[in-house]
Amino acid sequence: MTWTDERVETLKRMWAEGQSASQIAKELGGVTRNAVIGKVHRLGLSNRNAAGETAKPKEEQPDTSARQAEAPAKAEASEAAASPAPEKAAAEPAAAAPAAQPARKHVPGQPLPPQPSANEISPEALAKASEAEKLARRISLMELTERTCKWPLGDPATDDFYFCGLAALPGKPYCEAHTALAYQPMSARRDRKR
DNA sequence: CCCTGATTCGC
C-alpha cells in the first residue's frame, strides 16, 4: 500500500480528530498502526493534544550531528468539534457549597443501594449480575476497553469503586450478565407499569 | 491482557 494523497488526507483528518493510530489503520486498510504512526511522524504532526499518552522523554542520543529536524510544532488550531464537555472546574475553593445536596450520609455499615433501579428487573438477570460481580475483575477506568464490561460496581465516592471488567459481549459495553440488566426487553418490564 | 503513541533502524 502506498501513501496516496487521498490516504494521507484521511490520515491527517482522522489524526486531527483524535482517532487512534489503530483506528486510522483500520479505516485505511492495508496498513498497521505502526505504519500510521510512522507516517504521522514523518509528516511532522506528532503531538496531538489530549492524546492521553505520555511523551517519551527518552535519553538524548550522544550523537551530536543534527539527525532529526524536529518538526516546528505546526499550528493545528482546528481541534474542537469533539468537546461537548465544558470541563467544570472541580476546584471549588472553600467557602460555599451551601445547601447543595442533602449530603448522602455514608454510613459505613449501611450499604448503598445498587446504582441501577434494581426493582423491576427479572430475577434471573439480577441473579446473573450478582454472580458476575463476584467474578468481576474489578478493573480501573484506565483498563476499560471495547472488550471489557463497563458496568460500574461499588461507590464512586469511595475507593471501593471499580468496573466489572469481564469479557464484554461483542459490540456491547457490558458482559452478558450486565447486558441483561442494561437492556431489558420491553416485554419484561412492560405490564409492571410503575 | 487490552490498548496507546514513540523510536529505531534495516530495507
Added chain:
DNA sequence: GCGAATCAGG
C-alpha cells in the same frame, strides 16, 4: 520514505 520490531506506559 517506509513500517516491523521494540519500547514505554495506562
